[in-house]
Amino acid sequence: MLDSLLEFADTRASNSEMTLMHYLCKVLASKSPELLDFHVDLVSLESASKIQLKYLANEMQAISKGLERVEQELVASANDGPLSEVFHNISKVFMDSAELEVRHLINLYSQVGRNADALSLYFGEDPSRYPFEQVTQTLFNFVRLFRKAHEENFKQAEQ
Numbered sequence: 001m002l003d004s005l006l007e008f009a010d011t012r013a014s015n016s017e018m019t020l021m022h023y024l025c026k027v028l029a030s031k032s033p034e035l036l037d038f039h040v041d042l043v044s045l046e047s048a049s050k051i052q053l054k055y056l057a058n059e060m061q062a063i064s065k066g067l068e069r070v071e072q073e074l075v076a077s078a079n080d081g082p083l084s085e086v087f088h089n090i091s092k093v094f095m096d097s098a099e100l101e102v103r104h105l106i107n108l109y110s111q112v113g114r115n116a117d118a119l120s121l122y123f124g125e126d127p128s129r130y131p132f133e134q135v136t137q138t139l140f141n142f143v144r145l146f147r148k149a150h151e152e153n154f155k156q157a158e159q
Helices: 002-009 022-033 038-042 051-078 081-122 132-158
Strands: none
Touching: 002 132, 022 132, 038 051, 038 132, 051 081, 081 132
């Protein structure tokens, strides 16, 4: 269903060079011009289209393992006596702060996953078959093609 948005730019009228995307832009310009700048509300779409959730999952795993390693060092330094007291105290302060940050990061990652699934579902796609990366890339391409068609219409109207 979502892929059909990109077909707007490829579907041409039989008697002219106008695409369905150009026609859509013309109709919006005449009936609802305030909708023509919808892309302004999607300012982060290009950045979102570059996010790789699998990469984020790997990074989350690496951060969690790193935190576990720091915690092991903290526990080990507790028994080292006065020699490791400064290291232990500094590590304890770091660990307290890092645990809060990691929990916050895990929460954000979970929200991203839920939002990614919701975005796929909104467009009638199965999140397991149409991943977030593909949804955002398709939407980004649609916006790019829409803006291009609108600019072409505007230039043609000026001539």
